[in-house]
Amino acid sequence: MMALINYYFLNESKEKMMIALFEVFKTYRKRGLGKKIIAYFLKDYCGEVHLEPSGEESEFFWKQCGFESGCYLDRRVK
Numbered sequence: 001m002m003a004l005i006n007y008y009f010l011n012e013s014k015e016k017m018m019i020a021l022f023e024v025f026k027t028y029r030k031r032g033l034g035k036k037i038i039a040y041f042l043k044d045y046c047g048e049v050h051l052e053p054s055g056e057e058s059e060f061f062w063k064q065c066g067f068e069s070g071c072y073l074d075r076r077v078k
Contacts, residue, residue, distance in 0.1 A: 002028040019051040
């Protein structure tokens with residue numbers, strides 16, 4: 001195992017998701033794996049994704065994954 005993700009849906013229609021925790025284990029960091037894992041995890045999801053970054057490094061990571069202000073991403077088809 002190289003990473004851990006904990007998420008839940010904010011409504012019954014599953015249009016809003018909260019990523020409560022995402023961590024790439026230390027041995028596997030700084031290889032671009034986190035971005036690939038998140039991209040794969042979200043590839044078929046069409047809804048809003050929310051999260052609460054745990055610090056500056058975390059916020060920087062989420063911005064690189066396309067999240068606005070490090071805590072919101074809208075993946076609904078427009």
